[in-house]
Amino acid sequence: MIVTTKKLFEHAYGKYAIGAYNINNAEQIIGLFKGNIKSQSPFIIQISKGARSYTSKIMLEGLIRSADQMFPEAIFAVHLDHGDEQTCYDCIESGFYSSVMIDASSLSFDENVATTKRVVDAAHAKGIVVEAELGQLGGVEEHVSVSDADAKLTDPDSVKEFVSRTNVDSLAVAIGTSHGAFKFTGSQSLHFDVLAEIQNRVPGFPLVMHGSSSVPQDEVARINAAGGNLQGAKGVDDNQFKRAAQLGVTKINIDTDGRLVWTRVHREYFLEHPENFDLRPIGKVFMEEYANFIAAKNEKLGSAGQLDDVRKFLA
Numbered sequence: 001m002i003v004t005t006k007k008l009f010e011h012a013y014g015k016y017a018i019g020a021y022n023i024n025n026a027e028q029i030i031g032l033f034k035g036n037i038k039s040q041s042p043f044i045i046q047i048s049k050g051a052r053s054y055t056s057k058i059m060l061e062g063l064i065r066s067a068d069q070m071f072p073e074a075i076f077a078v079h080l081d082h083g084d085e086q087t088c089y090d091c092i093e094s095g096f097y098s099s100v101m102i103d104a105s106s107l108s109f110d111e112n113v114a115t116t117k118r119v120v121d122a123a124h125a126k127g128i129v130v131e132a133e134l135g136q137l138g139g140v141e142e143h144v145s146v147s148d149a150d151a152k153l154t155d156p157d158s159v160k161e162f163v164s165r166t167n168v169d170s171l172a173v174a175i176g177t178s179h180g181a182f183k184f185t186g187s188q189s190l191h192f193d194v195l196a197e198i199q200n201r202v203p204g205f206p207l208v209m210h211g212s213s214s215v216p217q218d219e220v221a222r223i224n225a226a227g228g229n230l231q232g233a234k235g236v237d238d239n240q241f242k243r244a245a246q247l248g249v250t251k252i253n254i255d256t257d258g259r260l261v262w263t264r265v266h267r268e269y270f271l272e273h274p275e276n277f278d279l280r281p282i283g284k285v286f287m288e289e290y291a292n293f294i295a296a297k298n299e300k301l302g303s304a305g306q307l308d309d310v311r312k313f314l315a
């Protein structure tokens with residue numbers, strides 16, 4: 001069942017965070033649904049602009065609608081990740097997305113407010129919710145690379161004004177995370193002090209943490225041992241998710257970790273089976289491993305075991 005994040009965030013606020021996972025193809029979608037059913041978690045399926053053009057937005061919509069039929073127990077939101085204004089309107093018009101992100105965080109404060117407000121007005125008219133971003137994460141997103149020097153933590157003083165001027169439903173904040181597999185090149189970590197100040201300014205308002213893959217070191221070691229070269233890859237400690245949730249984070253974005261699972265599974269499999277050229281045996285292994293990864297991540301987020309309660313809450 002496709003829902004907006006409104007009630008999901010209300011249910012989660014202060015207690016746990018909902019996993020927002022990026023998907024690109026059928027194997028990921030099936031693994032994602034299986035993993036969330038296995039851990040009994042509500043979830044958010046995220047589609048980036050890159051994913052929409054990889055196979056095509058039409059095919060992704062078809063796959064997700066099919067998964068919704070195959071797994072009738074599932075409760076999830078369909079969300080556009082890091083949208084520009086035009087893509088947001090396309091998703092709002094589609095009647096498929098229940099949530100969009102307008103990422104105008106590289107613009108000035110006033111332009112970010114104005115752009116976000118236009119998207120919010122269009123989305124709310126159709127019952128769709130909007131996530132915006134204030135501050136700038138480091139790393140690569142949508143092929144735009146933000147250097148650590150340009151990355152800016154969210155200024156807690158500007159959050160209340162941003163939320164009240166835009167009427168946005170949730171806000172991605174920059175508190176030290178970054179996109180990709182190479183986080184924390186310096187001695188950075190999560191700035192819980194900044195997060196606590198933000199929560200103080202907008203109590204009860206749902207916050208979002210991007211760039212939150214944990215880049216497990218055993219995963220990196222296995223990839224490197226099987227011919228990969230990911231030296232120095234590093235991520236966010238997922239034991240910190242519950243603390244972030246207590247401070248108002250209701251959505252945590254994870255993409256890179258899923259890519260690492262895909263890379264490890266495929267590299268190891270073909271190293272061990274050099275004679276194999278069938279895509280199905282390895283596809284099966286990937287779907288299983290991806291489902292296990294999702295279920296384990298949901299334990300860290302605290303969303304595991306919440307599905308029945310969420311269903312009652314929505315009723």
Ligand SMILES: O=C(CO)COP(=O)(O)O
Nearest residue numbers: 180210211212213255256
């Ligand atoms: O924020 C993300 C998607 O919007 C994903 O972040 P990671 O690169 O840490 O997985």
Ligand SMILES: O=C[C@H](O)COP(=O)(O)O
Nearest residue numbers: 048050051141142179255
């Ligand atoms: O934040 C970016 C997400 O990880 C999506 O990445 P992508 O644009 O390569 O699909």
Ligand SMILES: [Zn+2]
Nearest residue numbers: 103105133137
């Ligand atoms: Zn951004």
Ligand SMILES: [Zn+2]
Nearest residue numbers: 141210211253
């Ligand atoms: Zn992101």
